[in-house]
Amino acid sequence: MRSPSPHKSRFLEVRRPVSRRQAALSAIAIWVLFFGIWLIAAEGGMVNPLLVPSPVQVFETTWNLFVDRGFIGDIGISVWRVVLAFAMASALSVPLGVMMGTFPAIEAIFAPFVSAWRYLPAPSFIPILLMWFGTGEAPKLALLFLGVVFFLITLVMDHTKNVRKELIETALTLGANRKVTVLNVVLPAVLPEIVTAMRQMLAVTWTYLVIAEIVASTTGIGAMMMRARRFLKTDEILSGIIVIGVLGLVFDLLFKAAHRWLFPYLQEKR
Amino acid sequence: MSSAVLHLDEVSKTFALAKGRELTAVDKVSFEVERNSIVVLLGPSGCGKSTVLRMIAGLETPTGGTITLGETPVTGPGRDRGMVFQAYTSFDWLSVRRNVEFGMKINGVPAAERREQAEHFIRLVGLSKFLDAYPSQLSGGMRQRVAIARTLANGPELLLMDEPFGALDAETRWQMQELMIDVAEQAQTGMIIVTHDIEEAIFLADKIVFLSAHPGRVKEEIIPAFKSGGRIRSKEELVQTPGYAELERKIMRLMREEGQHE
Ligand SMILES: Nc1ncnc2c1ncn2[C@@H]1O[C@H](COP(=O)(O)OP(=O)(O)OP(=O)(O)O)[C@@H](O)[C@H]1O
Ligand SMILES: [Mg+2]
Numbered sequence: 001m002r003s004p005s006p007h008k009s010r011f012l013e014v015r016r017p018v019s020r021r022q023a024a025l026s027a028i029a030i031w032v033l034f035f036g037i038w039l040i041a042a043e044g045g046m047v048n049p050l051l052v053p054s055p056v057q058v059f060e061t062t063w064n065l066f067v068d069r070g071f072i073g074d075i076g077i078s079v080w081r082v083v084l085a086f087a088m089a090s091a092l093s094v095p096l097g098v099m100m101g102t103f104p105a106i107e108a109i110f111a112p113f114v115s116a117w118r119y120l121p122a123p124s125f126i127p128i129l130l131m132w133f134g135t136g137e138a139p140k141l142a143l144l145f146l147g148v149v150f151f152l153i154t155l156v157m158d159h160t161k162n163v164r165k166e167l168i169e170t171a172l173t174l175g176a177n178r179k180v181t182v183l184n185v186v187l188p189a190v191l192p193e194i195v196t197a198m199r200q201m202l203a204v205t206w207t208y209l210v211i212a213e214i215v216a217s218t219t220g221i222g223a224m225m226m227r228a229r230r231f232l233k234t235d236e237i238l239s240g241i242i243v244i245g246v247l248g249l250v251f252d253l254l255f256k257a258a259h260r261w262l263f264p265y266l267q268e269k270r
Numbered sequence: 271m272s273s274a275v276l277h278l279d280e281v282s283k284t285f286a287l288a289k290g291r292e293l294t295a296v297d298k299v300s301f302e303v304e305r306n307s308i309v310v311l312l313g314p315s316g317c318g319k320s321t322v323l324r325m326i327a328g329l330e331t332p333t334g335g336t337i338t339l340g341e342t343p344v345t346g347p348g349r350d351r352g353m354v355f356q357a358y359t360s361f362d363w364l365s366v367r368r369n370v371e372f373g374m375k376i377n378g379v380p381a382a383e384r385r386e387q388a389e390h391f392i393r394l395v396g397l398s399k400f401l402d403a404y405p406s407q408l409s410g411g412m413r414q415r416v417a418i419a420r421t422l423a424n425g426p427e428l429l430l431m432d433e434p435f436g437a438l439d440a441e442t443r444w445q446m447q448e449l450m451i452d453v454a455e456q457a458q459t460g461m462i463i464v465t466h467d468i469e470e471a472i473f474l475a476d477k478i479v480f481l482s483a484h485p486g487r488v489k490e491e492i493i494p495a496f497k498s499g500g501r502i503r504s505k506e507e508l509v510q511t512p513g514y515a516e517l518e519r520k521i522m523r524l525m526r527e528e529g530q531h532e
Contacts, residue, residue, distance in 0.1 A: 170359040170417075173327050174373035174424050175349030184376065188363045265362055265404040 053235040061235040062242065071224070075243060078209060078220040081137070082251075085144030086198075086205045093152035094194060100153070101160020102186055114153050122147035123211055130216055140212040147208035148201045155201070159193035160186060192263045199255035206248050274302040275340060275427055275460050276326065282334035283321050295321045297485035298335065301477075303428065308454055308461045310475035312468070312521070314528045318486025319464040323432050326462065327353045339427065349377060352426035356433040360405035360413045366392060367401045369416050373424030391419040394456065395449060411442035415449075422457050429461045435470070444505045447473055451501055468521050473508050476501070480521070482528055489524065492517070 018026070035055050041047050042054035053061075065071035100107040122143055129139040163186050171185040213222025221240050228236035260267060283296040296318040303309045311319045324330040326337055328347040337344040339351065352373075361369050370388040379387070392398055395415035397408075405413050414434060421429060435443040447470060454461055465471050471478050472494060482489040496513035508514055 164357070164359075166355045166357045166359045167361070169327075169329055169347070170353065170355065171376075172329065172347040173349070173351060173353040173430075174421070175377050180376045184372075185361065188361070191363075263363070265406055 050232060051234055053238065058235050058238045058242070061233075062239040065224075065236065065239055071239075071243075074219060074221050074224045075247070078213065078222070078244075079247065081140055081144065081212070081220065082202075082205050082209050085141045086148065086202055088141070089145050089149040089152055089201075089205075090198060093149055093156055097153045097156025097194075098160050098182070098187060098190065100157040101163075101190070102182055107157065110153075111157070114150050117146075118150045118154060122208060123215075126212075126215055135216065140209075140217060143212045144205050144208045148205050151204070152197060152201045155197040156190075156194055159197060160190045162193075163189045192259065192266060195255065195259050195262065199252060199259070202251055202255065203248060206244065206251075210244060275305050276303040276462075277338045278302070278322075278326070278335070279338075280335035281322070281325060281332045281337055283318070283325060283330065284333045294485040296325070296332075297487050299481070299486065299488055300335075301479045301488060301491065303460050303462060304476070306454065306458050306460055307476040308450075308463065308474050310471040310478045311462060311464045311481060312466065312471045312478050313481035313486070313489075314483050314525060315466060317481040317483035317528075319466075319481060320432050322481075322486070323353075323430050323462060323464050326428075327351050327430050329353075349373060349424055350427045352421035352424055352429050354414070354417050354421050354429065354431040354434045356436050358405075358410065358413050358417070360408075360416050362405050365402050365404055366397060366408070366416055369405065370420045370423050372420060377424070387423050388419075391423040392416075394422070394453065395419045411438045411446065414438065414446070418449075418453070422453060422459065426459060429459050431461065432464045433466075434463070436465075443470070448504055450474060451503055455501075468518055468525070469508075471521070472514065472517055473502065473505065478521070480524055489528075492521070 038052075038055050042049065042052055042057075062071075096110065100110055125146055126139070126143060129142050133139040133142060167185055167189055168181060171181045176185065209220070210222045213220040214226055217223040221244055225237045225240035228234075228240070278300050280298040280300055281296060282294065282298055284292050284294045287293055299318075299322060301309070311322060313319055321330060325332050326344065328344050328351065344351075361372060364372065367385075367388055370392055371384045374384045374387060389398070389401070392401060395418055397412060397415055397419070400408060400412065405416060408416065414437075418429075418431075418434070435446050438446065450461070450463070451474070453459070461474075463470075463474055465474075475492075475494060476497065478492040478494070479488055480490045480492060481487065494513070494517055496511050496517075502508045502511060
């Protein structure tokens, strides 16, 4: 019998963090596996090539889309829609959410309204938005805006309510008036949470973007994918999906970097 | 006119609970705080010490009686009554220096003076090496010292502290207690300190206000007679002082009596 050694390392250890190297290798492995299966299935003729083109073809198509077909224009339009709608939603949600989380009187007015809207799926407004705004940019922006604004308000409000009472009371006993308390204590205290909430809701905005462009657009990544469907170009559809995924990831990383840059004091902890 | 800065005159607080029930946490409490003196509020858990302190700070409104600071009745929080809480209250997004400058900044003290004052009080609490550190880089005791410096730098007439050293280890706590004696003398500030540590109470207090529980009433005011020649500056000195052991026994007896009422 072997005596159990305390240093024996097993693959599965309860909650023991893995090394950076192992984390990187694991991440690469799962993607290699994914593309490997896809490649074998496509090249080996196990699937209908019309429905599942090989990854090599998809990457070629993506390249061609960028070089010859002005795909960058579609991407630009999509990004612009997301950024604009999200900026408008944030411009409303952040101040309103902070006010609601700070002043129960303001919460009492808006909370019943906001929480009711949250239960309405934003896409249910598409038909009426099209009737009101026609086919320009407005209905798309409106859908993205409606899709995130009520969630963002609620998140910001909840985080603001979690600002510790002692911080506010400290400010008051130092002689702070209402304005100073909100702007110099509540807001900086909740800001890291707000940026995190924005990061989460930006991901949701991308979801609504695709819906908007698939249903009611002739421009943008989603519209490109719907065009490709008409001509049975599965490779172009898959290109669209990959580009959307990459864009979502890039925005997420940008937000993460911004968080680290804006709140250096949070990193000092460890 | 007496030399007291703060008067509590039959101050009561009744909280409204659910289903129309009420709880009288503080019942007709009266005492005075002399200029530049240290008053310790002592009593069993739940006797209303925090509630009394919060009413003095203006964070809670009394349901009866009056609190006056100097000549003016207390109606809300203000910079003349600085408060240090048991929980950490450092503003994590500001450096130690800017934490300590916070009160002065919002009250319009010019930058140069602010800087000088902040450095003075940071030196007083022994954190000069950490002027530009963020609170998250400091230990619990150091953060509490930042909170004390921040409150003192704002120049309050009265410093209110609710179990400020409760979360600290014994050694740090002694250091802080000795620091408070220094501060009281250097900054010329009156203090009200809430605690349920008997030794801490005797060491710090010029006067102990002992509260009884349910409802909170003043049971006894105790002035440590052996301090008539001046405050005691170190813990070692305290335990050797004649009269200390006797006073400690007396307060323990009071605590016991209170415990039996439960
Ligand atoms: N906001 C409140 N609402 C209702 N009851 C309260 C409130 N604050 C305090 N009480 C009650 O008032 C009584 C006194 O509370 P307080 O916190 O002042 O006691 P304390 O002497 O500080 O106790 P401890 O030593 O445990 O901190 C307690 O019975 C408490 O439950
Ligand atoms: Mg208390």
